[in-house]
Amino acid sequence: MDASAGWEGYFAEEQDARAADERGKKRTITVGWTVRAQKASVIWAAPQPFSRNDPKPVSSKSVQVCPAAVDFDRRHFIVPCPVDLTLKFERQPNGQLTLVDADGEKSGMRQTGLREMMILHPQHEWRNPERPLIQVIAPYVFVADDPCYIVQTPPYLHYFPTPRPGLQMGGRFPAHIWPRPLSWGFEWYDVTKPLVLKRGEPWFYIHFETENPSAHVRLVEQEMTPELEKYMQSILDVSNYVNKTYSLFSEAQRMRPQTLVKPKKNG
Template sequence: MSREDQFAEEVGREEAESRGKGRTVTVGWSVRFPTSDAIWAAPKAFSRKDPKPASAKSVQLCPAAIDFDRRHFVVPCPVDLTLAFKRDASGQLTLTDADGDQSAMRPQGRANLFQVQPPNEWRHPERPVLQFTAPYVFVCDEPCWIVQTPPYLHWFPEQRPGMQMGGRFPTHVWPRPLAWAFEWYDLSKPLVLKRGDPWFYVSFETENPSAHVRLVEQEMTPELEKYLDSIIDVSNYVNRTYSLFDEAKRIRPETLLKPKG
């Protein structure tokens, strides 16, 4: 361990002791998808492949940068896909698979994986919102908020033609499957997704800011299945789903986390 890493560890230990809270929070992950589970790869801790630092003051050795990076987990893209928008004779937008007959996905697969949101749900009338299924479920038995963000620590040679929407919610109360929402700004350019590339990040906020998260594969227990059934798709029936958190806490089993193995 480098001197900088050791310093960061010592600071974290002191903060944890002063707060009387643990320094490690365990979060379970699982996938809840009816078919084709094999396309969804495990989230991985973010890591860099930088050359050996030439100076003791190099960025690679900065404790703040190291601590920031290590709090991100990378969820890889499940498919190879090139999407594009076209306008028909009446000016209506149509989403197409730009790979045509060479596409790796069949129409049924595309229908199962994503949809264009209705225009009245867009944030801007000229920016379609595309929503992908991202059936990752994250579970924790102590207060923990999950934060979903674009893969901004990775550099892509080709910029995507819009922006991924972020999200944040309490995964100890509301462990619903994630979604990947994309707001399309430049309709003249395609959206290219490559299997295995960073798709999005997740990070976690805990009661102890210095605590680190240990991510483990979660067993999809009957208790977790039942609880998920009670909170999934509630937005189809009510607005302001955050108002349901108190009721969710009331019906939540005391323990949901159960690592596989």
């Protein structure tokens, strides 16, 4: 990688930022995060800025000092996995697949907890009849007062010696209009292999898209105010009643209070 190309990008970014300032677009966007969980809220750790533990670069051309690579990395936040869990499929005599906890009695989760946390979608909702789709609750809520889209992706900047046997479902929606709890969707490609999740390991990433491409996001713990709770109630679970929920954005924005972000006071 040519480091000089990275510096050219850096200077271009600074020019974009100055131009954005002239247009009144912010260079720093504050996004609040909180966990909306009725039970066991302590298992959901705070999102963490992505960082690397690489050796000190020995060359000025090293990737570690490429501004483009550094800027890409620092825009990601890690959401850690909340539980230790190994899942697998068992095929019944009639050919039907059953999802089970592979750790059995040694599992750290009770079956009641697993049922509350995860669902196996019915086959008619799968993208492919050979690829089961599971969904795990991830009750993180992100909210912004400035135009800002949240993007949820697999943890592709981390190396896993044993790859997961499928693909995580990605997602993108406006955090300033649609502050709803996330979920973790997984499309299981190889049902002969288990899915191993370990508490504390990267579960998924989030990053943000803003009006000013050069803007950086300041992530703060959000207070669950009555205004935010009331607004969330108006948009939660609307997919149970209508299709194409994106068509509701304009109506939701009309109902939205002007200010929702309120950083939580420590102590």
